[in-house]
Amino acid sequence: MNWLTNVVRPKIRSILKRETPENLWIKCPDSGQLVFYKDVEQNQFVIPGSNYHMRMGAVARLKSIFDNETWFDVALPDVTADPLKFRDERKYVDRIRDARAKTGMNDAVKVGYGRIEGHPAVVAVQDFDFMGGSLGMAAGEAVVTGLELAVEKKSPFIIFAASGGARMQEGILSLMQLPRTTVAIQMLREAKQPYIVVLTNPTTGGVTASYAMLGDVHIAEPGALIGFAGARVIEQTIREKLPEGFQRAEYLRDHGMVDMVVHRHDLRPTLARLCRLLTKAPVSQIQSPVTLPVAPDVEPVTADTPPA
Missing domain, CATH: 3.90.226.10 (2-enoyl-CoA Hydratase; Chain A, domain 1)
Incomplete structure (x- = not known):
């Protein structure tokens, strides 16, 4: 067993490897522009610049x-x-x-x-x-x-x-x-x-x-x-x-x-x-308030409480 190849190298790679989310960037289908996902999300999924609606x-x-x-x-x-x-x-x-x-x-x-x-x-x-x-x-x-x-x-x-x-x-x-x-x-x-x-x-x-x-x-x-x-x-x-x-x-x-x-x-x-x-x-x-005939334990959905 070659410990340099089979042990040391994989450990070095694991240290250097950076986990990058797949959806970190979005490519605009219209212009080909790469846009940061968070920017698109905050813009209601409209690509800034091209105005392409995702x-x-x-x-x-x-x-x-x-x-x-x-x-x-x-x-x-x-x-x-x-x-x-x-x-x-x-x-x-x-x-x-x-x-x-x-x-x-x-x-x-x-x-x-x-x-x-x-x-x-x-x-x-x-x-x-x-x-x-x-x-x-x-x-x-x-x-x-x-x-x-x-x-x-x-x-x-x-x-x-x-x-x-x-x-x-x-x-x-x-x-x-x-x-x-x-x-x-x-x-x-x-x-x-x-x-x-x-x-x-x-x-x-x-x-x-x-x-x-x-x-x-x-x-x-x-x-x-x-x-x-x-x-x-x-x-x-x-x-x-x-x-x-x-x-x-x-x-x-x-x-x-x-x-x-x-x-x-x-x-x-x-x-x-x-x-x-x-x-x-x-x-x-x-x-007037919006009400719904629901059970007493049912709460409205908000941005902080994701729907069940």
Whole structure:
């Protein structure tokens, strides 16, 4: 045994080696600029300089929208984890387990209830990091639950959509969420409460074909990819070259598919203003406390107390 090679050298390497977090730096997909992760995080995941909007997790999104970064987590019903016992290259239950470990979420949609500049609102957020934000039974149930709560509380419902479409591992059960969410949206309309959709990058597939395009007002983040089928599929179908910027937020706004494109830093005041206008809320209602029928031991989620 060569102690210089097998003992001394590895110890020297371990002393000199510096552990560097993988996400210490972020490379801007648009400009190629390297940016310190903490700077991007403090800037609501918008790259300084290029203004490129990175994807934003569900908890970070709720913090950026609700007053004082405080809200009530809305309890969501449990659903069958693997109704079809699906397996492709891996078992579906294994994919679900990995996605839950990665995001800390039970499924792709998280729902919160709180105030936006004093106005009560129910907010649902789709997290693209959870299996591409795909729409399955649990995500559909979360959207429906949020809409029902908005009807009960007589408050606006806001959804941040980010999805690759329906979840193929759940087959027809995933596609059934399209009409289910549509019916729940109709219930909200009958209650005369606003339904506001914020389209983030990307919003595609069955989500675009259902609740993401049924809002009273459609807002998009700059540069967001929004559409049903991919550009390549469309070009192969119509055998024509698509226009520059096709399916991007600015193109859709210019052609009437989106009402406005709003920078992430301006989203909160924009949503608050829309809630006030669409509900004609008196000042007394805006300043009234937000309550939720929960158990006495349930506390509101804050920036210092991460959600369970």
